[in-house]
Amino acid sequence: MACGGAAxxxxxxxxxxxxxxxxxxxxxxxxxxxxxxxxxxxxxxxGQNLTNEDGETTSxxxxxxxxxxxxxxxxxxxxxxxxxxxxxxxxxxLAKRGARRAAAEVSLKEAQEAxxxxxxxxxxxxxxxxxxxxxxxxxxxLTLMGIPFVVAPAEAEAQCAALAAAGKVYGAASEDxxxxxFGTPTLLxxxxxxxxxxxxxxxxxxEQVLEGLEMTKETFVDLCILxxxxxxxxxxxxxxxxxxxxxxxxxxxxxxxxxxxxDKFTVPEDWPYAEARxxx
DNA sequence: ACTCTGATTCAAGACGCA
DNA sequence: ATAATTGAATCAGAGT
DNA sequence: TGCGTCC
Numbered sequence: 628m629a630c631g632g633a634a635x636x637x638x639x640x641x642x643x644x645x646x647x648x649x650x651x652x653x654x655x656x657x658x659x660x661x662x663x664x665x666x667x668x669x670x671x672x673x674g675q676n677l678t679n680e681d682g683e684t685t686s687x688x689x690x691x692x693x694x695x696x697x698x699x700x701x702x703x704x705x706x707x708x709x710x711x712x713x714x715x716x717x718x719x720x721l722a723k724r725g726a727r728r729a730a731a732e733v734s735l736k737e738a739q740e741a742x743x744x745x746x747x748x749x750x751x752x753x754x755x756x757x758x759x760x761x762x763x764x765x766x767x768x769l770t771l772m773g774i775p776f777v778v779a780p781a782e783a784e785a786q787c788a789a790l791a792a793a794g795k796v797y798g799a800a801s802e803d804x805x806x807x808x809f810g811t812p813t814l815l816x817x818x819x820x821x822x823x824x825x826x827x828x829x830x831x832x833x834e835q836v837l838e839g840l841e842m843t844k845e846t847f848v849d850l851c852i853l854x855x856x857x858x859x860x861x862x863x864x865x866x867x868x869x870x871x872x873x874x875x876x877x878x879x880x881x882x883x884x885x886x887x888x889x890d891k892f893t894v895p896e897d898w899p900y901a902e903a904r905x906x907x
Numbered sequence: 908a909c910t911c912t913g914a915t916t917c918a919a920g921a922c923g924c925a
Numbered sequence: 926a927t928a929a930t931t932g933a934a935t936c937a938g939a940g941t
Numbered sequence: 942t943g944c945g946t947c948c
Contacts, residue, residue, distance in 0.1 A: 669920045677948040693921050866912045
């Protein structure tokens with residue numbers, strides 16, 4: 628997640644990008660959770676989600692329906708992957724999110740009182756929440772459409788990587804670089820943009836990324852951990868450049884830690900980098 | 908002067924018609 | 926009871 | 942391409 632593509636130094640990110648040409652029967656797997664969010668946030672009219680006559684939201688169903696149809700039109704057979712249990716989070720992180728949500732609620736109320744429609748929309752979007760019902764409704768829709776989906780035991784990204792690595796699908800469609808870290812041979816980015824004809828689909832090959840960065844799978848995983856992944860925080864003061872340079876020099880987090888100047892960089896206490904590494 | 912990091916902010920879908 | 930993103934772009938500021 | 946509509 629946090630291992631964003633933009634986080635990689637431009638010069639080093641030699642992973643070649645080439646225009647994606649549809650193979651015969653591509654079956655990319657797609658993480659459904661993010662789609663759900665985006666549909667609920669974006670599919671609106673006059674600030675409100677689309678609803679049926681009973682007032683129940685249908686934005687997510689519309690979104691999935693049309694996007695899936697469009698993919699089928701282009702010869703893509705998608706397999707959606709739903710998140711299972713969300714990754715465990717730290718209490719500090721939870722508190723931070725709670726605070727942000729509270730702030731958005733306050734801002735929303737202010738905007739409502741001031742009658743600022745633009746801000747009302749903005750903060751309403753920020754408060755969007757995906758429920759279990761949304762998930763099951765979408766799954767039901769996919770079933771009716773005959774579109775396969777998988778509910779991942781834990782994180783969707785890992786499940787996708789497994790499907791892709793096993794050759795069950797052509798590739799994994801996601802914006803999340805963690806998907807690569809999980810070992811997906813092929814990552815497809817901008818899947819939705821390209822459906823919208825705004826940007827070309829970006830095909831990233833794991834092999835070529837490693838080659839371009841001159842890294843092994845092991846050092847690449849360490850790199851992603853240093854950049855900050857979902858499972859543990861990163862070291863303050865170490866960003867993409869230093870992380871890459873340090874790994875080139877020392878090959879592993881252990882070696883880096885042994886040589887880091889403790890006066891300059893503070894390593895988090897009980898830093899669970901090894902556990903994070905084990906997850907990938 | 909320049910490089911890097913980290914904080915902040917914003918926007919987020921798809922269709923069809925003109 | 927509990928909940929809730931993220932990538933990209935931009936800016937500020939620390940460190941070199 | 943821009944814009945109103947989708948429910």
